Amino acid sequence: MKDPEDKRTILQDVELKPKATIVWGTALVLLVLPFIISAPLATEILIWGIFGLGFNLLLGYTGVLSFGHAAYFGLGAYSAGLALRYWKASLWTSLLIAVAAAVLLACFIGALAIKRRGVYFAMISLAFGQMLYFLALSPLKHITRGEDGLTHIPVINLFSISLNKPIPLYYFVFIITIGMLYLTWRILQSPFGKLLQAFRENEERAKACGFNTTLVKFFSLVISAFYAGLAGALNTIYLGYVPLTTLFWLTSGTMVMMTILGGKGTFSGPLIGVGVFLFLQNTISVFTPRWEIFVGAIFVLIILLFPAGIVGTIRDKYSTHKMKKLRREAGFPAARSE
Amino acid sequence: MYLRTEKISKHFEGLKAVDQVDFSLREGHLKSIIGPNGAGKTTLFNLMAGVYPPTSGKVFYKEKEITHLSLNQISQLGITKTYQITHIFPSLTVFENVRVAAQSRQTSFNFWRSTCSLQEVNRKALEILEQVELIGKRDWLASTLSHGERRYLEIGIALATHPQVLLLDEPTAGMSCAETNLCAELILKLNKTLRLSIVLVEHDMSVVMGISDEVLVLNEGRTLAEGTPKEVSDNEEVQRVYLGER
Numbered sequence: 280m281k282d283p284e285d286k287r288t289i290l291q292d293v294e295l296k297p298k299a300t301i302v303w304g305t306a307l308v309l310l311v312l313p314f315i316i317s318a319p320l321a322t323e324i325l326i327w328g329i330f331g332l333g334f335n336l337l338l339g340y341t342g343v344l345s346f347g348h349a350a351y352f353g354l355g356a357y358s359a360g361l362a363l364r365y366w367k368a369s370l371w372t373s374l375l376i377a378v379a380a381a382v383l384l385a386c387f388i389g390a391l392a393i394k395r396r397g398v399y400f401a402m403i404s405l406a407f408g409q410m411l412y413f414l415a416l417s418p419l420k421h422i423t424r425g426e427d428g429l430t431h432i433p434v435i436n437l438f439s440i441s442l443n444k445p446i447p448l449y450y451f452v453f454i455i456t457i458g459m460l461y462l463t464w465r466i467l468q469s470p471f472g473k474l475l476q477a478f479r480e481n482e483e484r485a486k487a488c489g490f491n492t493t494l495v496k497f498f499s500l501v502i503s504a505f506y507a508g509l510a511g512a513l514n515t516i517y518l519g520y521v522p523l524t525t526l527f528w529l530t531s532g533t534m535v536m537m538t539i540l541g542g543k544g545t546f547s548g549p550l551i552g553v554g555v556f557l558f559l560q561n562t563i564s565v566f567t568p569r570w571e572i573f574v575g576a577i578f579v580l581i582i583l584l585f586p587a588g589i590v591g592t593i594r595d596k597y598s599t600h601k602m603k604k605l606r607r608e609a610g611f612p613a614a615r616s617e
Numbered sequence: 618m619y620l621r622t623e624k625i626s627k628h629f630e631g632l633k634a635v636d637q638v639d640f641s642l643r644e645g646h647l648k649s650i651i652g653p654n655g656a657g658k659t660t661l662f663n664l665m666a667g668v669y670p671p672t673s674g675k676v677f678y679k680e681k682e683i684t685h686l687s688l689n690q691i692s693q694l695g696i697t698k699t700y701q702i703t704h705i706f707p708s709l710t711v712f713e714n715v716r717v718a719a720q721s722r723q724t725s726f727n728f729w730r731s732t733c734s735l736q737e738v739n740r741k742a743l744e745i746l747e748q749v750e751l752i753g754k755r756d757w758l759a760s761t762l763s764h765g766e767r768r769y770l771e772i773g774i775a776l777a778t779h780p781q782v783l784l785l786d787e788p789t790a791g792m793s794c795a796e797t798n799l800c801a802e803l804i805l806k807l808n809k810t811l812r813l814s815i816v817l818v819e820h821d822m823s824v825v826m827g828i829s830d831e832v833l834v835l836n837e838g839r840t841l842a843e844g845t846p847k848e849v850s851d852n853e854e855v856q857r858v859y860l861g862e863r
Binding site: 465466468470471472473474476477480481483484485486487489490491492494498502564583589598602605 | 628632666687688689692693697698700704705706707708709716717718720721722723727728729730731732733735753754756757760761774775778852
């Protein structure tokens with residue numbers, strides 16, 4: 280047992296350390312990714328990774344399941360596409376418009392549905408997502424080009440470098456991803472980030488502490504939509520067109536799957552989940568058109584081996600190890616489960 | 618009166634859980650609510666905390682009506698409750714549990730600043746952990762604490778919200794005799810040293826009679842008796858309905 284006189288020192292020693300190593304480690308891997316796998320696949324991973332980072336704030340850290348995140352992703356994609364095609368907007372303006380559109384939609388859906396809990400919120404968000412899909416499919420076909428998707432999006436240059444080429448596009452998306460990773464890290468270390476986790480753990484208790492939990496959920500949804508809108512816009516730049524499927528519920532479902540695969544509620548989990556999913560999809564689809572069956576089977580296998588997702592399970596194992604060490608250091612007997 | 622109710626009632630589909638109860642708590646006092654199972658103790662407690670609205674009647678805090686305020690609004694005014702079944706944040710560390718509660722009176726919607734830099738909040742959280750004697754386990758996950766320690770953490774979370782009135786719902790439930798005595802000492806310390814006004818719902822009569830300034834006895838949702846511990850324990854009706862059957 281440590282000397283009680285030592286209390287203050289111990290407290291300073293174990294003051295929450297920002298997990299900078301994880302952030303910088305992730306950044307380093309991403310820096311060389313297009314040389315390990317193909318640049319287009321690496322770019323796709325980053326774009327979906329940004330989407331996943333935001334989605335994870337809502338699902339993983341706040342504990343709110345949205346089944347309609349395709350709405351924000353798709354709206355971001357279409358807003359950027361429309362701005363680029365019809366208004367000849369600049370790169371930054373189109374990104375700004377996409378993010379603003381997604382955030383406004385989240386404010387609207389949030390104002391209507393945020394008080395619903397659990398599966399009810401998931402269903403309402405799904406309904407809104409599908410509503411947008413059918414709007415783009417038919418009533419707004421003259422603008423969105425319906426099933427064909429929005430094409431003829433001009434090639435974009437950044438400082439006279441064409442983003443039509445894989446490597447410059449990758450590093451452009453990479454810089455934005457690093458920015459979003461940093462933003463996510465700051466949010467998670469902030470009072471609001473801690474509040475999100477408290478809300479996920481015990482909403483009733485958070486309320487009894489004096490927090491306006493409805494507002495917590497609302498902000499989490501809006502921030503998450505911000506990420507999705509940005510990812511949608513980047514996807515438009517990457518593909519050079521906007522497929523209608525960006526608004527389809529399957530996009531939301533895929534994102535749920537990717538996040539769970541990587542480990543919801545973990546910092547790098549969504550990126551890992553996205554990476555594994557897209558890598559498997561790209562690799563297996565070369566050999567068979569029925570790649571979904573194999574990806575599905577591998578998904579089941581991974582979840583059986585890593586019940587809390589890949590990163591989540593590793594974190595839990597580390598956590599148990601750390602607790603054992605703390606118990607030993609403090610002179611307590613090992614817990615029964617250990 | 619610091620906290621009081623005026624003919625407050627709560628009916629659940631015909632069941633009168635609380636019926637026309639007048640409750641009052643003086644500043645700095647410790648008042649216990651006792652009664653048999655189903656007497657309406659926790660319901661009365663929850664009505665004062667804003668968990669649900671009353672069917673009729675009013676709640677006043679410092680003579681300001683707070684009847685229809687929500688749980689979080691009432692907490693912000695300085696009335697904080699603990700739960701009969703432990704409500705903590707299990708996947709957060711012991712320190713984070715208390716720190717999150719402490720930040721509720723600061724800027725919780727700050728998205729950028731690191732919590733490590735909130736020195737006042739962190740200092741307060743550490744102080745509270747010392748008060749509830751969990752300082753040695755500050756880095757433990759809350760889910761790994763024993764039952765008694767979780768009850769202490771529950772009190773710590775409540776204290777971190779800077780309450781003026783603390784509503785404690787069976788804080789010693791499930792504790793051993795030794796833990797119960799320590800918990801009673803802690804409650805008394807909070808009441809006498811920190812001058813916190815406390816409402817205590819408790820089944821353990823040795824705790825109630827040992828530390829309360831006043832006791833309210835409920836039976837079938839109505840007030841049966843009220844007074845000092847001695848007056849209540851001498852009351853024949855209370856002995857017949859509650860104390861006698863123990």
